[in-house]
Amino acid sequence: MIREAMPRWIAHRGGGSAAPENTLAAFKAGLKAGFTAFECDVKLSADGVLWLLHDDTLDRTTDARGPAAPWRWENLQLVDAGSWHSAAFKGEPPASLDQVLDFAAQHRVWLNLEIKPNQGQEAQTGEAVARRVAQWLADQPSAPRPLLSSFSHAALQAARAALDALQSDVPLAYLVETYDDGVLEQAAALGAEGLHTDWQQVKPAVVAAVHARGLKLRAYTVNEADQARALLADGLDGLFTDRLDLPSRL
Ligand code: G3P
Numbered sequence: 001m002i003r004e005a006m007p008r009w010i011a012h013r014g015g016g017s018a019a020p021e022n023t024l025a026a027f028k029a030g031l032k033a034g035f036t037a038f039e040c041d042v043k044l045s046a047d048g049v050l051w052l053l054h055d056d057t058l059d060r061t062t063d064a065r066g067p068a069a070p071w072r073w074e075n076l077q078l079v080d081a082g083s084w085h086s087a088a089f090k091g092e093p094p095a096s097l098d099q100v101l102d103f104a105a106q107h108r109v110w111l112n113l114e115i116k117p118n119q120g121q122e123a124q125t126g127e128a129v130a131r132r133v134a135q136w137l138a139d140q141p142s143a144p145r146p147l148l149s150s151f152s153h154a155a156l157q158a159a160r161a162a163l164d165a166l167q168s169d170v171p172l173a174y175l176v177e178t179y180d181d182g183v184l185e186q187a188a189a190l191g192a193e194g195l196h197t198d199w200q201q202v203k204p205a206v207v208a209a210v211h212a213r214g215l216k217l218r219a220y221t222v223n224e225a226d227q228a229r230a231l232l233a234d235g236l237d238g239l240f241t242d243r244l245d246l247p248s249r250l
């Protein structure tokens with residue numbers, strides 16, 4: 001059974017800026033560039049399908065408009081989530097979580113599934129992601145374990161409860177925009193394995209405090225070689241990047 005830690009370099013939103021975020025094309029671009037770990041943003045469609053989108057609306061990253069929450073998966077599959085990026089990706093559909101899990105199983109790579117709920121669906125989405133991943137891991141016992149994260153404490157609490165009920169060993173990470181000692185208490189209360197935060201929050205004393213609690217520290221979104229070098233020298237455990245060329249530039 002593979003129990004190695006999540007790799008240090010994580011492709012942000014599947015493939016960083018190389019391809020349209022949160023699509024299968026993005027994951028393929030990340031894989032081609034040599035990445036073995038991928039972050040993406042997961043929410044629920046109106047009919048209960050888990051799928052990938054960062055924003056609350058479809059406006060920025062698709063050819064559709066308006067809030068994402070009312071859309072059913074059968075219609076979401078038909079939107080163009082690629083043209084906004086570049087003509088080469090015209091017609092690329094949004095990805096479902098199941099498609100991404102298939103990709104992970106096929107290529108034996110790590111996922112960091114960021115639970116990004118529609119407003120008011122925090123607990124429901126956290127529980128749904130946890131249940132789906134627990135079931136997938138039961139079917140794929142030797143696959144690298146996905147890491148679930150969220151800015152939503154409620155989503156992570158619901159994920160924790162579902163995982164405990166299923167006795168499933170899926171790691172959680174608490175995402176915070178700003179660091180203070182209180183977030184360590186919250187992460188520990190969730191039984192999290194890590195804390196994820198903005199790279200500008202990371203200082204040697206923060207790394208030391210997080211590690212002293214037995215937690216990993218990962219930072220988003222690191223797009224400059226100098227930043228990456230300094231953060232890794234400070235002892236950071238992982239970084240999310242939009243620059244697929246960055247690991248080769250260190
Ligand atoms: O999960 C790390 C990072 O993706 C969090 O920020 O806004 O890019 O989802 P965001």
Ligand code: MG
Nearest residue numbers: 039040041114
């Ligand atoms: Mg994200």
